[in-house]
Amino acid sequence: MHSCPSSVNSQLSQRQNGYYIHVGSNNDIRTMYIPTVPATWSDFCLTFYYYISGRSDLAIEQYDNIASNYRRVLFISENIGQWKYISLQLINSHRYLELVGRASNGKVAVDNICNSKGLCVENKETTAMTCPSNVTVETDTGAATASVNYSSAIHTNCVNDSVISPDPTQIFPAHLGIGVEQFTFIATDSSRNNHTCTFTVTVNDTEKPKLSCPKDETVNTDEGSATASVDYSSKINASDNSGNTSTIIPYPNETFPVDIGIGVHTFTFTATDSSGNNGTCRFTITVQDTEKPTINCPPDETIYTDEGSATALVDYSSKINATDNSRNITTISPNPYETIPDDLGIGAHTFTFTATDSSGNNGTCTFTITVQDTEKPTVNCPPDETIDTDEGSATASVDYSSKINASDNSGNITAISPNPNESIPDDLAIGAHTFNFTATDPSGNNGSCTFTISVQG
Template sequence: MAIVMWQDPQASDNSGVSPVVTTTFSPGSKFPMGSTSVAYTATDGSGNNATCNFTVIVYDPIPTVFIGCPSDLYEFTPENEATAIANWTEPMVTDNSGIEPNVSVDALNGDRFPIGITVVIYTANDESYNTATCAFVINVTDSIPPVFFGCPVDQFLSTPANESTSMADWTEPTATDNSEERPVLTCSHFPGDHFPIGQTFVTYKAIDESQNAAVCIFSVHVDDPFPPVFTTCPLDQDIVLGPDEGNATANWTDIMVIDNSGLAPIVTQDHESGDVFSIGSTLVTYTATDNSSNSATCSFTITVLDTIPPRFDGCLNVTRVPTPVNDSMAVVTWHDPQASDNSGVSPVVTKTFSPGSKFPIGSTSVTYTATDGSGNNATCDFTVIVYDPIPPVFIGCPPDIYEFTPENEATAIANWTEPIVTDNSGIEPNVTVEFQPGDRFPIGITVVIYTAKDESYNTATCAFFINVTDSIPPVFVGCPADQFVSTPAYESTSMADWTEPTATDNSGVQPVLICSHLLGDRFAIGQTFVTYKATDESQNAALCIFSVYVDGKRQ
């Protein structure tokens, strides 16, 4: 209720007499809430009426009050659902009018709420139209990420030859969400993309409207099966050392290597150009390794050739040593020659004899051999001559022998007892002779010489003569018979003709033939002796004599 004050309205009438005024409410009256009509009625003496009407409105300016308005609620959607149930204690409402307000609400306790924020508003209106609200938020959170279907398995590929990438293909995955809204799908790569060598992660991301995200991740492994390629690899080198050089510096051009990945391989080597190499063969190896651990090697050999043989200092000449008395051996001493090599490493020296060794009579070669690490050899050779100064001795050297040729033979057999030879060294000398007992010897004098030579080249000789005498005269063949001729008329001589005889000799040598007359000579009347004489080299002579008779009766 409210006391309402106002000024009474004044009434007048044309009659000049104040009319009688009546009212339904007087100022200061209590009025209930709401609209109340107040009426003033003025009645003049003639019974004429006039009214003054106005409304008193008593209103409630104090709004309704909610008690226990719920706080904001936070709910999560269950798996595979797009809504969540929210429960709360409903608020109570009072009004100062004592009249229960009219309450309205757009959602009820236990309702299902969609993902997101839903504002629940309780509205209370009292009869004075005062309004009060109780509002709180139902925040339904979608905590369930999308779900991928058909997420590809890891892909394993190899690069084609001379390429650094490989194309990968797969069936793209799909994604669903409990919100029943299609999630937004993004991906890092697409089917048909080219992938570099190595492992690349392909990521598909599905995001729902609540920003829940799910990922589908798989790897594309691109294997590089091809090793790097050396485009240049040095050739083997042979370096010949000069005198007094023990090592050599080797230089080569830069190594070039490529890889199909397009990336420079890591190159390691055990030697570098400009390094110093010792005598012998050294394998130089470059190894190129790409990011896939494929490796290739470039190898070449640096051969430092030592063709310089070692050198001897103090190599001896011929050493002559006599044997002691009645000894066939001699002890010989000398200083070992010294060997050096350009490599700086002492060569290995071997020798056939050492100083202080015993040597037999004769020449013995002593050889020192120095071999360096490259197999080059140098030798120091000298001869040790152990000589016997006493010559051999012949015992029983034969006397001169005299022989005669048999008939019809040009030689004669001679026999003798061979001499014996000894030497003080105790070693049998070497004996040479050009004839042996029982040999045939030609007519004349032949010297038979036995020569004995010991190992110190001392010589002795035993010489005697074989004197073969030819006592057989030559033999004529075809000695002519006597010739009988007559002188021509009136002449005192006549010419004679015959076949000349021939002569042979047992020596086999043609004897010398002389004659007293020649074919075609003229002969005087009477008997003339014609003589052929054959004489061999031993002065044995034979005669062929015939007569030429010239008859002079025709005169």
């Protein structure tokens, strides 16, 4: 379409309801003069847009000063109900052009009237509306939205001042939430033709949730227990760029608190956001047993040697035992059943046993068994005897030293008092002579014997 000179357009400043001619009432007629063209134009092209509905018509007539000297160059009577474009090739043979619109049960409107010098050319000006293709974008890092700007990608190829609604520069840039959002824009050209384009922007959330777990930790078993009671539920939490609460599996408040046994325990948690993205964290709790085993020994005790023996046979194996918080059987060293029973000699005997649990903790107990000898030594004296004085003597020479001896359960040689070898041999006078000997063992036990020698003349 030719562009109208500004001088012509300015002459068409009087408008009706926004149009150059508008007949909106039944049985009404409106007439408008189209400005004259320069006399130097031999021919010219008249172009405009028109709208007719109902039983209405539109006519264009050329005439001079004499009203009867006119020529109708166009008559349109059609119920089309939409805007149409028309171009008329005219000869500049009359002074005036008159536009006559008549409405009968309908409407008539004319717009964009233009006179141009020369021949009419085909109206090839069409409005093409361009939008971007459907787009898929990702959310901005750490955000629940994506920042997009497609204002420069929404345009028309029209040169006749098309208006795009809504204004792309008012819509973009935009922060779009997760999901699909559709945009529709309508371009209206100066001929009131509408052209539409639509596109969608799909915002995907591909960012993993941030899941926080506590640091790896080493804890001790609870006192007297094989386990440690732990609760890390408040230290496991997740956040997501979407701003929505992520689902944590397994649920921390169902996992903790918990009693966990001695050893290494690894916990893994996964957070899933509303877009199905997964974030994982794990931590390890090492439960160590630092509690010593409890080992039981019998109390210290004093016992006596077995009768006639230098030792006491004892057995405390069943009284030496150990327990541990781990509930595992501990190792006792030395083995009570290999150490006791035993024959213990006279004196104090101290025993020490050590129990070791599976974590290497040691517990010790000690007890002392004192073996005492309370058994008297056995002293042997010769039997009582009557003897005669030696011939021609008033005494009898005797020697019983070899017949006086002692023995003791301790096995040690006991001391005999008085010493037989010092008391006898001796010369005994006539009469009865009683001898008493006492044997004492290392434990201070005493045994005695007595015998009488009667000497007669």
